[in-house]
Amino acid sequence: MTVSFDLPHLVAALGYPESAAVNQRIPKKMLVETGAPTTADKRAIADGIDEIHWLAALKPGTVGIPAYQDEARDYLEIAILSINLRPEAKASRIAELVHRAIPYPTFLMAYSQAGVSISLAHKRWAQNEAGKTVLDGDVLEATLHSPGRPDLIQQFVDALPLEKQPRLSLYALYQGWMDAVIALQAAFVTGVFVVSSSREHAIERHQALQEAKRLRVEIARLKAVATKEKQMARQVELNLEIKRLEREESQHLRLLRTEKA
Numbered sequence: 001m002t003v004s005f006d007l008p009h010l011v012a013a014l015g016y017p018e019s020a021a022v023n024q025r026i027p028k029k030m031l032v033e034t035g036a037p038t039t040a041d042k043r044a045i046a047d048g049i050d051e052i053h054w055l056a057a058l059k060p061g062t063v064g065i066p067a068y069q070d071e072a073r074d075y076l077e078i079a080i081l082s083i084n085l086r087p088e089a090k091a092s093r094i095a096e097l098v099h100r101a102i103p104y105p106t107f108l109m110a111y112s113q114a115g116v117s118i119s120l121a122h123k124r125w126a127q128n129e130a131g132k133t134v135l136d137g138d139v140l141e142a143t144l145h146s147p148g149r150p151d152l153i154q155q156f157v158d159a160l161p162l163e164k165q166p167r168l169s170l171y172a173l174y175q176g177w178m179d180a181v182i183a184l185q186a187a188f189v190t191g192v193f194v195v196s197s198s199r200e201h202a203i204e205r206h207q208a209l210q211e212a213k214r215l216r217v218e219i220a221r222l223k224a225v226a227t228k229e230k231q232m233a234r235q236v237e238l239n240l241e242i243k244r245l246e247r248e249e250s251q252h253l254r255l256l257r258t259e260k261a
Contacts, residue, residue, distance in 0.1 A: 007082050007111050010118075010144070011055060014107075015161040016080065020062035026052045026081075035101025045097060048089030052098070056080035058170065063162065068171035072124040072136070075170040079104045085112040095119040096139050103133045105174045115145040120178050142184045155193040156184040175199065182206045186256040189213075194257070205256055212252040219245050 028049055036042040058078040060067050068075040079102055085091055091112055099106055099121040108119045124136040146152050165176035179202040180195055186209050187193040196202035219242055226238040 007109055007116060010109055010116055010157065010160075011080075011082070013157045013160050014056075014080065015163060016056050016058060017062060020056040020058050020080075022054045022057050024054045026054055028052065031098060031101045035097045041093070041097055044090050044093055048086055048091075048094050050084040050086050052081065052083040054079060055082055057104075058162075058173070060170075063173075065167050065173055066169050068169035073122075073133075073171075074125075075105060075123075075174065077104050078170055078174055079106040080109075081106055082109045082111065085110055087113055091117065092139075092141060095141060096121075096135075099123075099139055100135060105170075107174075107177060115143060117141060117143040118181060120174065120181060122174070122178075140178055140181050142181045142188075146188065149187075149191065152184065152187045152191075152193050156180060156187070159183070159193075159195055178202075182209065185209055190253060190256045192257055208252040208255040212249050212256070215245050215249040215252070219249065 028045055031045050031049070031052070032042050036045055056062075056079075058065070058080065059076065067077075081098065081102065083094070083098065085094065089112060091110060091114075095108055095110060095117070098108055099119065103123070105123050106120070110117045110119070119139050119141040121139040122136040123133045126132040126134045142156075144153050144156070159180045160177065162173075166172035179199070182202055182205055183193055183195045186205055189209065189212060196205055222238055222242050222245070226235055226242065229235045229238060
């Protein structure tokens, strides 16, 4: 069985108040001018996006959650956006370009033939250009599509409502959503959806997830090399290295399954 969610279902799950709704279409020209540094990126936006909508602006006055400010960033609002992608779209690259173009931290929902994906990315002030924001870290992305495990997607969607997120600040709210995405990414590996009990635990799980993925790629590469190796001694050496990496991968997977750090 395969389950995915359409945009209206996902928007409703967020549960933001009507006072936060914007519901305005954004011209692609704006993204091209502000978020596309190369000719290829401009083409990716022009050819890959069908429509983009600004659904809501979560501000202290609309959701009752304080703004956040430190030396690196001002989070005065969180933007909720949706985009409809064409079949030929480069989805991940377009998501990154949208996050670069919008000056606020953005909860981005992208709909394509493959289903719905969610992406988030922290923002910070640019070091060499006053008033300009840049990405602070990688774009965090997850696709709401899980063949055989619809329960994982449902548990993730159930964890998204605004009322279930931290309310200390808009930064904490946004991080709460990011931690839920990390939990879904981990669930795709472990088969268990568990939202981290603390920020520290979420960081550890994210690092463990990235390391487990890296090890999985390296293990697959070494296995391919081993099958072609003619020398017995070298085969033994490769197999020992594979087993060592598999043990290391298992350690990271155990951390992904834990509820507490």
